[in-house]
Amino acid sequence: MSGPQRPAPGPDERPADDVHPGDDAPDLAAPDFHAPDLAAPDLAAPDLDAPDLHAPDPVTPAPGADAEPPAAEQPAPAAPAPRRRRRDPLAAALIGVLTLLLGFAFAVQVRTTGTGEDYSTLREEDLVRILDDLDAREDRLREQIADQRAALRELNSSDSQSEAALQEARERAEALGILNGTVAAQGPGLIMTVRDPEGRVRVADLLDAVQELRGAGAETMQIDGVRVGVSTAVTGEPGQLRIDGTAVQSPYEIRVIGSPQDLQTAMNIPGGVVDRVGRQGGSVDIEQSPTVLVDALRQLDRPQYAQPDTDDGN
Template identity: 45%
Template sequence: MSADEEERETAAESSASVTSPESESESSPKPSEPTGAVAGDAPTDRPAPGDWLGRARAQLSGAGAMIVVLLVLLGFALVVQLRSTSTDPTLAAARQEDLVRILSDLESQEERLRQDIAALEESQRQLASGAQGRQAALEEATRRANELGILAGTLPARGPGLEIRFVAGAKPIRASALLDAVQELRGAGAEAMQIAGADGTPVRIVADTFFLDAENGISVRGRPMSGPYTITVIGDPTTMRTALNIPGGVVASVNGDGGNVIVQEREVADVSALSVPSDLKHARPVS
């Protein structure tokens, strides 16, 4: 072989052994692509980003549902309460002094109900105490009969209370003013009442007592009276005095007509007039 042929053969072998940069980049693995598992490498089965969110949502789903239900119920209750309060035509049209009187009456009724509950619980405890049960039952029946007798006006009563005197001014004392006074006293917890005119003869005030304007004064249960009028009432003096003196109440009304209402507290007020029960024509007890 000549020297020229040897040089050409040597150049061809050299060109075959050298590769271009493009072929190297195509044959070598890219950094972003996995190169396969190698012995001794740790497993790489990490959860996808969405997997832990799904597990968290599953854990919170029970508590979240309960919270949502409670919030919905609370909101519904608030809406119902607001609607019932805002749509009450009586309270919406009432004057401020009427609202004050309604609030005072409700507070008095609440206090009386609390006392009634406490008394009934004590009675229940005594009735369930074994040997003393019969005696406690007899005492409870007697006490209840006395209370009903006072409320019905068939028994006299005595206790702390007020004496209220109505004196006319330029205008006479109307029957409606006395009826308002009775209603305010009842709302304040009055337990027994009677009214007397100028002659001092009292008439017991009970559930069926009615007041009418008459020629020379008023008529109470059909009995004529002339002023000044005196109502004797048994109950809590402070509560009843407050009820009479609320803005727009009976005292303010009588004073506005030129009259005067004199309220005096009594440590012992006597309600001695008795009521004769009327015969019932239609009502019958339910057995």
């Protein structure tokens, strides 16, 4: 017990001639130099206990040798560390969400509790005033709702009237377009083919055909791809006829929309178009069809002098 208590002579107090090469006494008597190596078993412990299959077998250090293994022989850090880093963001996100939920619940609880405490501390007159304010606010809201509903009904009514007016105007425009030839039309009617092998059909014959068809109820028609309108003009000489300036040739195809039976009866009356064309060496073939397409269009004539009457009668 007395040996360890005796202070060892310092390195400066030992004579230089007492130091011999290979003498182990300085190593045993000078723990200050090797104390960090012997007192740090934590560095070598992971190497001895690590289950890494690639780690080298532990080597027992020789007496007096340094117990710390070389830095090159130390194994790499354990693999679970990256997995902990991958779990950290998820855990942080979960903690953040839970914190927000708890904070929201706490705020709602505090607000509810505070409101109840505020009302519980009010006087009866204050509570009555608050109830009156709430009733007045409810009445104002009910009035606003009623006004909005009335406005909605008015808008629906005006929209319905506007839609009806637009629909009526659209139908009238379509009817006028069919009559003046600016809109294509289809419907039941006749397909007439007038053959004039001798070139003797006159302008009057085509005009009579147009007038008789109109008198029988024809709504719209076209002759050889030329739409017939109110101001249609037939000109030229027999065999060289023109309709609104467009030359037409035999056989003349007339497409007309109307009652097929009435139209055919008008064409076959004695002394009518069929008889006159036959006396001139021609012929007329009439075919009734449930669907006749009249797709030739006319350019709308703009009036030069006439203007719409805007006077309301006053």
